[in-house]
Amino acid sequence: MTAVSQSRRALVGAELRRFGKFMLHELKPKGRVLTPFNVISGAIMLVAAVLLAIRFARGLGAITNLSQDYPWGFWIGFDVITGVAFAGGAYVLTFMVYILGQEKYHPIVRVTVLNGFLAYVFYAGALLLDLGRPWRVINPIIGNSFGVSSVLFLVAWHFMLYMMAEFVEFSPAVAEWLGWRRVRRFLAGLTLGAVIFGITLSLLHQSGLGALYLMARDKVHPLWYSEFIPILFLVSSIFAGLSMVIFEGTITHKVFRHRVGAALHASHDDIVVGLARIAAGAMFVYLFLQLLVFVHGQRWVYLGTGLGAWYLLEMVGLVALPAALFIQGYRGRDLRVIRTAAVLTLLGIVLNRLNVSVIGFKWYAPVRYVPSWMEIEVTLAVIAAELWVFRWVVNRMPVLGTAVGLVRDAPAREARAGVLAA
Amino acid sequence: MDRRDLLKTMGAAAGAALVSGGLKAEQGEAATAQSLGTAEPVAILVDTTKCIGCRTCEWACAEAHREAGVEFPEDADFSVVRTTSDKQWTVVNRYETEKGIVYAKKQCMHCLQPACATACLTRAMRKTPEGPVTWTEDRCMGCRFCMVSCPFDMPKFEYHSAVPRIQKCVMCSERLAEGKQPACVENCPAGALTFGPRSALLEQARQRIYAEPDTYVHQVYGEDEVGGTGWLYLASVPFQQLGFRTDLGTTPFPTYTREFLYAVPVVLTVVPPLLLALSRASRARAAAQAEEHEEEGNP
Numbered sequence: 001m002t003a004v005s006q007s008r009r010a011l012v013g014a015e016l017r018r019f020g021k022f023m024l025h026e027l028k029p030k031g032r033v034l035t036p037f038n039v040i041s042g043a044i045m046l047v048a049a050v051l052l053a054i055r056f057a058r059g060l061g062a063i064t065n066l067s068q069d070y071p072w073g074f075w076i077g078f079d080v081i082t083g084v085a086f087a088g089g090a091y092v093l094t095f096m097v098y099i100l101g102q103e104k105y106h107p108i109v110r111v112t113v114l115n116g117f118l119a120y121v122f123y124a125g126a127l128l129l130d131l132g133r134p135w136r137v138i139n140p141i142i143g144n145s146f147g148v149s150s151v152l153f154l155v156a157w158h159f160m161l162y163m164m165a166e167f168v169e170f171s172p173a174v175a176e177w178l179g180w181r182r183v184r185r186f187l188a189g190l191t192l193g194a195v196i197f198g199i200t201l202s203l204l205h206q207s208g209l210g211a212l213y214l215m216a217r218d219k220v221h222p223l224w225y226s227e228f229i230p231i232l233f234l235v236s237s238i239f240a241g242l243s244m245v246i247f248e249g250t251i252t253h254k255v256f257r258h259r260v261g262a263a264l265h266a267s268h269d270d271i272v273v274g275l276a277r278i279a280a281g282a283m284f285v286y287l288f289l290q291l292l293v294f295v296h297g298q299r300w301v302y303l304g305t306g307l308g309a310w311y312l313l314e315m316v317g318l319v320a321l322p323a324a325l326f327i328q329g330y331r332g333r334d335l336r337v338i339r340t341a342a343v344l345t346l347l348g349i350v351l352n353r354l355n356v357s358v359i360g361f362k363w364y365a366p367v368r369y370v371p372s373w374m375e376i377e378v379t380l381a382v383i384a385a386e387l388w389v390f391r392w393v394v395n396r397m398p399v400l401g402t403a404v405g406l407v408r409d410a411p412a413r414e415a416r417a418g419v420l421a422a
Numbered sequence: 423m424d425r426r427d428l429l430k431t432m433g434a435a436a437g438a439a440l441v442s443g444g445l446k447a448e449q450g451e452a453a454t455a456q457s458l459g460t461a462e463p464v465a466i467l468v469d470t471t472k473c474i475g476c477r478t479c480e481w482a483c484a485e486a487h488r489e490a491g492v493e494f495p496e497d498a499d500f501s502v503v504r505t506t507s508d509k510q511w512t513v514v515n516r517y518e519t520e521k522g523i524v525y526a527k528k529q530c531m532h533c534l535q536p537a538c539a540t541a542c543l544t545r546a547m548r549k550t551p552e553g554p555v556t557w558t559e560d561r562c563m564g565c566r567f568c569m570v571s572c573p574f575d576m577p578k579f580e581y582h583s584a585v586p587r588i589q590k591c592v593m594c595s596e597r598l599a600e601g602k603q604p605a606c607v608e609n610c611p612a613g614a615l616t617f618g619p620r621s622a623l624l625e626q627a628r629q630r631i632y633a634e635p636d637t638y639v640h641q642v643y644g645e646d647e648v649g650g651t652g653w654l655y656l657a658s659v660p661f662q663q664l665g666f667r668t669d670l671g672t673t674p675f676p677t678y679t680r681e682f683l684y685a686v687p688v689v690l691t692v693v694p695p696l697l698l699a700l701s702r703a704s705r706a707r708a709a710a711q712a713e714e715h716e717e718e719g720n721p
Contacts, residue, residue, distance in 0.1 A: 056584060058584060059581055059583045059584055060586070064581075066581060068508070068569070068575070068579065069575070071579060072566065072570055098701060099704065101701070101704035130565075131563050131564045132563070132565075132566065132579060132580075132586040133563050133586065136544065139544040139561055140543045147542045149679075149683065150542055150543040150567070151541070151682065154683070196697045211679055211682040212567070214678040214679045215676075215679060218669060219570075227678075
């Protein structure tokens with residue numbers, strides 16, 4: 001053993017100790033612990049932990065209202081199918097910034113990618129709670145049983161790969177937080193590749209979630225079933241994602257005001273107005289597609305029924321109306337109108353996804369599925385857990401308003417630790 | 423471990439040492455081959471005009487599959503139309519029809535091209551070349567996509583178990599491997615059930631229709647439905663009166679997702695280079711614009 005390698009060892013040791021100290025410091029909560037939000041969301045998560053213990057001990061039937069007629073309920077229809085549509089903002093924004101070169105939107109890429117990543121981890125992760133035999137979840141991945149003819153096989157693989165791609169896209173922020181400059185440079189070099197891969201995967205699994213229902217053609221109400229479900233799901237994920245970015249940005253801006261960088265502060269309103277315009281465009285494409293499907297499927301015969309009115313509420317009240325509001329907000333640069341439109345759009349997406357997966361599913365069944373309070377409670381807990389992690393990351397890593405790829409020098413770790421301790 | 427897996431493992435371990443190695447190797451092969459239509463699949467013909475509603479088939483099914491969790495409900499009555507469940511792979515129902523009371527046995531239809539097997543991402547649900555659609559416990563992850571996809575709603579799930587299984591008729595595939603007939607067929611006292619190669623049963627069904635054209639409606643349910651099923655039905659009344667879905671069409675269900683799945687490799691190979699090209703182009707344009715600005719003296 002040479003002296004050089006010994007001294008290197010000592011260096012590594014010191015570095016590791018410093019890293020350990022830093023991590024310990026960062027793991028501690030910042031700010032007051034007993035806030036109303038923490039208390040309520042903490043209680044929700046505790047209750048969910050108890051419910052999930054019951055669920056894993058006594059089966060899905062112990063806390064859900066799922067039945068032989070309704071194998072997929074609120075956890076799939078809302079957590080997974082709606083949640084993934086809401087997470088669509090990440091692939092749309094990375095497309096605009098990295099592929100089309102619209103630098104204007106750069107300041108919000110990081111927070112959007114973080115949101116998308118966490119949404120996949122938590123909402124697609126919630127899928128594990130719904131699986132009857134979750135310990136077998138690796139089966140489609142390890143290769144002894146590739147069900148390549150299954151749309152769900154595609155969706156499962158894409159979820160996994162897309163999570164990795166999004167993590168790579170976000171990883172420079174982690175490297176900056178840790179002060180690892182060389183690693184950061186390496187990771188930043190991977191961004192474009194990850195973005196291209198991520199967009200391609202998103203095209204396929206956003207539509208794939210719709211394609212899951214292609215074989216349930218006789219079970220989904222004809223107002224919501226069509227051969228075009230995959231394309232409708234894909235197009236609607238564009239404005240669903242953008243509306244989520246607008247909605248989430250509004251809240252993040254208030255809650256994390258101290259973490260918002262100068263670049264984002266200056267351009268935030270411009271960005272929101274721009275997003276509103278794009279969302280409106282996607283919504284008109286979507287409405288036109290829906291109109292084609294409506295005529296093609298001769299759906300007018302169902303309009304007189306109760307579900308017909310429900311369909312009109314979705315299409316007119318929660319797609320056409322917010323699309324018009326987006327345009328009005330864009331023209332008058334009125335952020336309040338745009339935010340209203342975003343909320344309406346999100347409601348419309350929730351309704352659409354639930355109409356396909358739950359409300360319009362087996363609409364003829366004598367006993368309809370209604371989620372139990374416990375299913376909704378667990379869903380709230382999943383959202384709460386995601387918010388906790390999101391807050392933890394935003395309060396530590398350079399997420400808000402720092403343009404990815406533009407930060408040349410990450411602040412030295414000690415300096416950061418000093419500032420944060422103050 | 424089911425019998426096939428056992429055979430496969432034994433085959434791998436002992437190989438030629440086994441006396442009937444050839445046969446076993448063939449069975450091991452059959453377990454992995456998903457090819458359809460290479461051999462004549464077996465089927466079962468139900469003549470509902472002969473069924474007397476004795477429910478012996480339900481009892482025989484429970485006897486044969488008690489270990490899998492199938493039960494025989496002693497107190498079931500015909501006043502309600504029952505469905506198969508996670509505890510019953512087959513049920514006999516009584517229907518009031520235009521020709522009086524008719525009994526009809528229901529169970530998994532064992533489609534020639536099953537939606538459930540196509541939907542299964544772990545190949546736990548599988549169409550065997552012999553005919554039965556089987557389920558393998560070790561592979562299933564309990565996602566219940568088979569239930570969403572099945573046009574007949576036949577796969578059932580054990581919602582009240584920590585280690586839930588998918589439950590449905592497997593056409594007694596384990597008995598077939600032993601050269602026996604399915605338990606329900608063997609025990610039917612009324613001769614309503616016939617087991618055999620599918621094409622032979624179809625001929626027999628048509629023969630019965632031709633011989634007694636006034637007794638039967640001129641349709642064999644399952645001949646063309648969803649591309650053909652492994653259970654075939656004869657009836658004296660239109661099939662919707664016996665609780666059959668007649669709106670399912672004759673297209674095999676896997677066809678409905680095929681186009682989408684064909685698009686996947688195309689998108690995966692074509693889109694990334696397009697995106698890369700687009701990214702390069704937009705960057706080149708941005709650089710050119712920046713240069714222009716500099717020349718004009720703008721910041």
